Amino acid sequence: MSAPILEMKEIDVFYGPIQALKKVSLHIDEGETVSLIGSNGAGKSTLLMSIFGQPRAASGQIVYRGTDITHKSSHYIASNGIAQSPEGRRVFPDMSVEENLMMGTIPIGDKFASEDMQRMFDLFPRLKERRNQRAMTMSGGEQQMLAIARALMSRPKLLLLDEPSLGLAPIVVKQIFATLRELAQTGMTIFLVEQNANHALKLSDRAYVMVNGQIRLTGTGQELLVNDEVRNAYLGGH
């Protein structure tokens, strides 16, 4: 496809003395679904958060649509079309579904709010049923849907998802991934960080495999699905 929407060049990230990311480079093209898989503590979430500048990359460069965003503030990045659904969902527990969605419009203002909210309710019919319910009283799957919908409310050009399958029942994970597929078909660029390699690889156009803060492998989703190393390490060898 066209030029990369996001490109990370040789990113180093440190937590104090510990190096979490070592010279990581990757790129995401417009309209692509890219996933990043890896085991616990490989640095997947760190990579995602470093796009938002939290933590900041110690060296290297992050280029988003031709602009260097390595040292930009989080709210600059958010208001320029990158949205994320954070790890562990993190919906606002005491706010209703509608209010949570309204919070998502903060980066761009609420001019499209009611139109976008309607789109979210079409995408996630469950949320419509619960529009006035407080987020903390909903199930994990519904909260995950809400977190994704909230991220989409800022009309992002690039959607970052951190472990959307975390702590969810297999059937709910299936539903979530079906919705993500739907979303990808509308042309949304998605960057997905997952431990559930099977689902993630089936969904993605391309994928990266991360081990100990480094990119070990890369290829299309199909290639990696049949790759022996990946199968043994992340797909339980079946």
Place this chain on the structure above:
Amino acid sequence: MSAAKSTSFDLKRSLIDTILAGLISLIVFGPIVGVVLDGYSFNMEPTRVAWLVAGVMAGRFLLSLFLQTPKGQSILQGFEGSGSGVHVLAPDYKSRLRWIIPALIVIAIVFPFFANKYLLTVVILGLIYVLLGLGLNIVVGLAGLLDLGYVAFYAIGAYGLALGYQYLGLGFWTVLPLAAIAAALAGCILGFPVLRMHGDYLAIVTLGFGEIIRLVLNNWLSFTGGPNGMPVPSPTFMGLEFGRRAKDGGVPFHEFFGIDYNPNVKFLFIYIVLFLVVLAVLYIKHRLTRMPVGRAWEALREDEIACRSMGLNHVLVKLSAFTLGASTAGLAGVFFASYQGFVNPSSFTFFESALILAIVVLGGMGSTVGVVIAAFVLTVAPELLRSFSEYRVLLFGVLMVLMMIWRPRGLIRISRTGVVPRKGVAP
């Protein structure tokens, strides 16, 4: 309990409740009331204990019977069903407050005609605490930043008036906005270093800030007069003074309008201005909670990481909460100083901070109406109960314990009207 059974009383349960209550009251009252010190010895007085215990048991029995009636059942449900968290109302919900607010305004207008000076001063004090409660409510209730040094901003407002008069010759009206700005700046200065702190750490730092301000006021003898305090000028109305004789050959208020001199007019004036300011602050707070910044405060209270991941500028949000809260306290301080006619550091101890915090907690974190009610309960009630002043703190304690049992989320449950997004405009 089934419908058929609810008409007949479950006597056995009531009796068990009664006996339990009797035993507890025996344990509580026995040593306190039954043993009376007499010089170095003591006398046993079992009859007094018996009367008290009998009273408690009778009361518990009647309460138990009442709670089994349909009406009692519904009251009980009201208490137990209070649940936790915020209650979200439909966007078109019309609150009963529509009727209560105009009624309260009418009462507030009519009130001074019937009140004597003492009652007027009590209500002024109540309104000052309403202002303080509303300000702290933004910081603690909405933004969730526990501030134990809130009294510092109150002191800045009060001393702003006293010092401004002493050194710059400023009057009430000039200082009123200036004090709000000064307190807001102080809020900003405190806000910057504590941006990265949460919970306990934040509480300690703000507590320290409150004490620093008080200690500076107490020890800077040459500038603030130290513990001796400072005089504060009376407010003026369009340059007219409320004293019997005006200074510097001016015309006092009562001569200008050709009425008899009345020392209450000064307090009446403070009352009116204060009431208008409280109304304005209430309105502003009401609007703010519906604006994006109000939602951002609540979001910050609920989940800071989520806020940051959505690109909310948390620095701006936290500072705005601190600044607005502080400026409200600055306003309250100006009113407090002119109402007292004198300021001294002993009015701004940690106990005041705790009292204001108690107002916010009792009122229900984030609930405006609750804060107003709690402010009046906690300031006016002790004044009215002066003859029982020894038991005032006990009353506080009992109130707190009862609240925590039955209304852990405050007197008035926070209810937020749901958001109606604006009509979409196609790009």
